[in-house]
Amino acid sequence: MEIDRATLDQIARVAPRLAARAGTRVLEGIAWPRDVEERFFAEGEARLPEVTYSPDREALRKRIAELDELLRSVDGDHPVLAWLRDCIRSQIEGAELLNAAGTRDFHTRSCALYGSASSSFFGGQLRNRDLAEHLAARMTIHGWDEASDPHDEPLNAPALRDFLASRIAARRPALDVEVTLDPRITAKVVAGMTRVRIRPDATFTPREAEGLWVHEVETHALTAHNGAAQPVLTFLRSGGPRSTRTQEGLALFAELYHRTLSIGRLVRLATRVRLVDMAEQGASFLDLYRFLREQGSERRDAYFDAQRVCRGGLVEGGAPFTKDACYLGGLLEVYAFLAAVLRGGLRDEVELLVCGRLALDDIAALSALRATGAVVRPRYLPEWLRAWDTLLPFFAFTSFMDGIDLDPVEQHFRSLLDVAALAGPPSSGSGSEGKRAAAPKVEAPRGKARRGA
Template sequence: MTNQAYLERLRSLSNRLVALQKPIRILDAIKWPSELEAIFCAKGGRELPQLGADFYQNQRLAFDTEKVYQQLKELKTDVRRDLGRGDALGHILLATIDQYQIVIELLKARGTHQFGHFSKLLYGSAQDKIRGDRKTLREMGERLCHVFSLPAVEHLNRPYTNNISSEQAVSSLLWRMNDYFGNGEVRVEISDDIVSDASAGGDCIKINRRAVFSELDLQVLEVHEGWVHIGTTLNGRQQPWATWLSVGSPRITAIQEGMAVLMETLTFSSFPQRARRISDRVVAVDLAEQGADFCEVYRHFLDRGISEHDSYRVTQRVFRGGTLSGGSVFTKDISYVKGFVENVNFIRSAIQSGVPEIIPMLFVGKVTLDDLPLLYERYLEGVIAGPKYLPPMFRDLNGLYVWFGFSSSMGLMNIAKVQQHFSKLFQKMPVSVPLYPDKTDVELD
């Protein structure tokens, strides 16, 4: 088989997977009606949300599960035959197909105890350990929740208010997307179908018609949904042969969401309250995995001073698709903290190992960290196209190198003793006041 023949086969098999996965939409299949929140809160958060025993059965899927599962099975057979059992790119393709087969099992099990089993197979558990470390994700989440709840957070509370309508948000984000990607490459639209304030899919950002935003929110959406989620999709679509890199199975979720959170951090777009919400998600997953029901998880966050709205949102994200009594839940929300930590460790390790050139491959498409060495090798061979859309700090790695270089070196310090030294100094200060005491509105241009 000639090299060209191999590449043609690779593209044909990849295109088949892209087509088969198109109607498989996990979040659409497990979303809850928006009116449930008002009903739940009106009852004091003491009664489980009234979904109904046949709620998920009435949420019809957009595809025939048995038919698509069989087609995925046939595709696996063809990948092994046409690419060879030892083909490295074929292994990535097979792993991705496996994921979609598990996704189908997950969706068939909505509302049952089996749902949590398949969710853990796809996304992992809050009790998983961080790669290369002894800490669990729950322990990391608790630590971050503590950091982002310190009194200093209130001292940094900027006077940004939610005074940007959904229509204004669409206009602002469209301008930002055109500036980054070029005119007409990305759409930004009002939506009545999403539960979250905003979401990205393919080359489109959807904005919830009922949502209002702050300027900080728009900065987060620009880099999180735009630069990362849409950027990697469009880079995947640029692939001449490995076209499956344009679609995201759950195996790539942690790296995607972690990179999106990291990008918020590197661009100084995030803020402590948002980081706290992301950290809370890990805690919520663990509580629910351990058997806490919806009301118990909701009350946990309410008792920690979280608003009714945010307590409901973080709880609802975890229980959608599973059982309201706990134990069988949707574990995707561990991905943000898990992916952030693993991406940071990957970048630091690439720098320490003298291979920083592999770092931009994080944006080549929908990938996992384990995929990157092989994809970089195939990039050098001309099989994989380099990422077209790259955030500026990943296009010129000098600043990123220095940032992570300093951060790696400072990690060697004994932070407890350093804190002890400066605490004595701070004790001599007068009573401090918040930096931004006035909650004035932000004027829009």
């Protein structure tokens, strides 16, 4: 894709103006104060929370007007200019979303930006909720197995702060990210480009701590810093809502690749998609909270997940915030992208994925801009990408599965599970042999497995 001088001149003119107006703090603007949480529990968990949103609407209107003017100033049909207009629109749409907080229109705009529980993949019939239901079902624990993980002492908030701070301090090149305790936040952790805030009363498993490192610091903070370090396109430090699906998918891929994505974490992500679906169909905050409690969630965890879905929208139901519906879909799309690109050995294109906060569809435009010097290699690489010698073999092996008919494999291992089902241990205290539940069916895709790389 050749880029002419006039197009490059437009990009050089528009980019700094967009950078100065990028970064609407949507999540901060719709966050629920801690007193809403405390009042909910003090009143016996029986009343809908009362939340008032007070964004600076005058400032938002001014930002939208300035961005609209900037959008109109981009003139031309070159694909790179179309991409630039998409970037500007994303910032406009983020501001419009925040401006609609507390109204039914908030949900409409949220769906346009993040999708919904019923959004499909690659134009097909499978939807976000189908993926979530499949993963939740596959995480179900079967049988009487007595093997278990060793007990690990949880980390308190100061311990997590020290853990993250030490990892950040040891990183090279140095990454400027501060880790602090903040009693005002509702979530256990809130992370941005330069700061990670931790709720002082929160606790974390060691695996959760590792997951936060690769998700929040090694992905979200890292891509923001890479965007800010670009010579021309510094607005890539904040990709706007259009980049969310890819950025969350990239962060989940890091968790998966580094084996920090636990059963509990994956089930919780799948459950959040279901919560979005329920809320879209009319479930209120209380319906979501009570559903989670019935599923075994702790009180604070149930509150947190229910408020994630209701924040910005209507607590009485019908108009939720749909961002949580895009995490798993983003993971699937990032995995598919990496599989396809790595098959061609295109390491440069993989590096482009972390040169800022961007969407997968941006890669073509960024690749063309890289040839002009307007985009440079990312200064910071996540650990999974630095370990290129382990990344390529992973996808190369999984690609071989494309040519294997899994039906006989499934039959073979199902018979082994049938044998194992009859070998249950004696029931405690009864003296008679225990009966293990019927062996679970080993599900596998019919015909050929999905291609890896």
